[in-house]
Amino acid sequence: MKPVVTLFLACFLVLAGCQSLPGESTEAIGRGAILLSSQHCLSEHLKEQNRVHYGPCLKIISVDGDTPTIRDDGFIELPAAESATLGVSCVYRHADGSPIPVTMETTDFLVTPDTFTKSGQRWYLHAHKQARQVVGCEPTLSRSIYPTYKTE
Numbered sequence: 001m002k003p004v005v006t007l008f009l010a011c012f013l014v015l016a017g018c019q020s021l022p023g024e025s026t027e028a029i030g031r032g033a034i035l036l037s038s039q040h041c042l043s044e045h046l047k048e049q050n051r052v053h054y055g056p057c058l059k060i061i062s063v064d065g066d067t068p069t070i071r072d073d074g075f076i077e078l079p080a081a082e083s084a085t086l087g088v089s090c091v092y093r094h095a096d097g098s099p100i101p102v103t104m105e106t107t108d109f110l111v112t113p114d115t116f117t118k119s120g121q122r123w124y125l126h127a128h129k130q131a132r133q134v135v136g137c138e139p140t141l142s143r144s145i146y147p148t149y150k151t152e
Helices: 003-019 026-031
Strands: 033-037 039-046 051-063 075-079 084-091 105-111 122-126 140-142
Touching: 026 033, 039 122, 051 075, 051 122
Parallel strands: 033 122
Antiparallel strands: 033 075, 039 051, 051 084, 084 105, 122 140
């Protein structure tokens, strides 16, 4: 194959792959919805100790008082630019990743019409801003699966 054709095919495959990244959903755009991860656990790699610290997990247990419908990909569809109350449950984990039941806590996370303004986007609700040295359930909205802050 000629180098020009090979280069063209490589560029085409890269661009096609970028169009199908999991960051946005064209089906949700058509419905005017966003996708919010139904559950998510934080973790942080500790380079100095060469191990992973398992942080808190968050699970959405209700949307406006009703049990949420969870898609096959683990996301919940919510209408963009509308208010909602999300009931969430947070739990911390042992070093092996198993939950610590006595740390389970529930709270509400309020969604306003300004929270999700662009339909089709994927969002994550974290139990906290960082994976280590935190206590309680303080839901933090993010477009990333990673903690907002690394622990110093």
